Amino acid sequence: MTLPTPANPGPFGHKQRKNFLFDDNFTNYNHGSYGSFPKSVQENLLKWQNHAELNPDRWVRRELKDALTKVRGQVAEYINCDVDELVLVQNTTVGINSVMRSIKFVPGDRILQLSTGYGAVNKTIEYICDTHTDVKVVEVELVHPQTDHAIVHLIEKTVQDHLTRKDGSRVRLAIIDWISSVPAVVLPVKQITDMLKSYGILVCIDAAHAIGQVPMDLRYLDADFVITNCHKWLYSVRGSAALYISKKFQKDIHPVTITAEYKVGGFHPEFAWVGTLDYANMLSIEGGLAFRAQYGDSAIMHYCHRLAVEGGQVIAHILGTNVLTTIDHQTGFLANVRLPIKDINHPKIATPNFLIEYQQDKYNVFAPLYKHGGCFWTRVSAQIYLELSDFVRLGHILKEVTEMLNSETEEGEKGKGAKTSL
Numbered sequence: 001m002t003l004p005t006p007a008n009p010g011p012f013g014h015k016q017r018k019n020f021l022f023d024d025n026f027t028n029y030n031h032g033s034y035g036s037f038p039k040s041v042q043e044n045l046l047k048w049q050n051h052a053e054l055n056p057d058r059w060v061r062r063e064l065k066d067a068l069t070k071v072r073g074q075v076a077e078y079i080n081c082d083v084d085e086l087v088l089v090q091n092t093t094v095g096i097n098s099v100m101r102s103i104k105f106v107p108g109d110r111i112l113q114l115s116t117g118y119g120a121v122n123k124t125i126e127y128i129c130d131t132h133t134d135v136k137v138v139e140v141e142l143v144h145p146q147t148d149h150a151i152v153h154l155i156e157k158t159v160q161d162h163l164t165r166k167d168g169s170r171v172r173l174a175i176i177d178w179i180s181s182v183p184a185v186v187l188p189v190k191q192i193t194d195m196l197k198s199y200g201i202l203v204c205i206d207a208a209h210a211i212g213q214v215p216m217d218l219r220y221l222d223a224d225f226v227i228t229n230c231h232k233w234l235y236s237v238r239g240s241a242a243l244y245i246s247k248k249f250q251k252d253i254h255p256v257t258i259t260a261e262y263k264v265g266g267f268h269p270e271f272a273w274v275g276t277l278d279y280a281n282m283l284s285i286e287g288g289l290a291f292r293a294q295y296g297d298s299a300i301m302h303y304c305h306r307l308a309v310e311g312g313q314v315i316a317h318i319l320g321t322n323v324l325t326t327i328d329h330q331t332g333f334l335a336n337v338r339l340p341i342k343d344i345n346h347p348k349i350a351t352p353n354f355l356i357e358y359q360q361d362k363y364n365v366f367a368p369l370y371k372h373g374g375c376f377w378t379r380v381s382a383q384i385y386l387e388l389s390d391f392v393r394l395g396h397i398l399k400e401v402t403e404m405l406n407s408e409t410e411e412g413e414k415g416k417g418a419k420t421s422l
Helices: 014-019 039-054 056-079 092-100 119-130 148-163 189-198 267-272 285-293 297-319 353-363 388-421
Strands: 086-089 109-114 136-140 170-177 202-206 225-229 241-245 334-339 369-372 375-381
Touching: 039 056, 039 285, 056 086, 056 241, 056 267, 056 285, 086 092, 086 267, 092 119, 092 202, 092 225, 092 241, 109 119, 109 148, 119 136, 136 148, 148 170, 148 189, 170 189, 189 202, 297 334, 297 375, 297 388, 334 388, 353 388, 375 388
Parallel strands: 109 136, 109 170, 170 202, 202 225
Antiparallel strands: 086 241, 225 241, 334 375, 369 375
């Protein structure tokens, strides 16, 4: 079977826009942050909502848990894990908090995090440290580009350096991204997991961006905890994620919201009922999987990956810069491209507001921009409804805003020079 590519998109590209709910004049370059679900998934969402309203008591008291179990089974098959090791939650932040706030940390415990970790996750770690005596962070400073070997080496060296302290503390838990958010890089999670477990460290994988973007095999990975957002790349409705907890830890892990199920039903009932809310978002994972099945996972993944790689190169060529990594497997569906901004401390980009408003108000687009390694970068999402021409357009938009900022920098430097000559 010939897989679709940017040059030969087959069923993908702009013809897919009809299957989504976008405004006609909107181009979505930021699928990675919040996802976008197809019309067929919206129909699946409404199916569940309408069914619930036929008889709310019957739905909540007799049918909901079975429906969640069925969808859990579909997700478990997709990511190759035991259905009994999986629960559905609203998002990765909820999943991380469920794990972190359930573990009984003791004085001397250390939590290993990456400097490129997601902000809300690292803030959760900070909260744990603030609310526990002598529980501290051990951070791995990670500046890309790096080879897979170098990434594993940096993390292991940090662990080994900590061991040499011999102060009675221990690295108890490590939180590792499967695909970091900014910069967006696919990390060698299997090698990292195996290495950390060889030191007796618990491993929690923040896989917020993983499901639907890269193949996941949790039996092979063998991490202790994994949390992944289905509403990003799997096409389900926002507020749907899957949390994997190894069976040996399930008696200790509880949802963030404690309900009447605590100490009554056990692990799965606790997570299946966290209070009154619309569980249809989680159940819409069924619709996301059905949408993907029309085209096949390999086709979707191949097209989006190639579009990210080639699209990133197109934008870099327009800007006269470079992509963050040229290692193919470190790029999933997200391209990182350097912006040629002369002054990365320009006052207009001290906060994200100017760049957000400039893109949205003038062009009705948005691609996240961020600082990393002393440079300014953009993160651009590839998706089945985009084509290379969309990356060309974004490249010229980013060139325009970059040239404007650089012009202001140059004018400021001329002004300083004039004052000095006086």
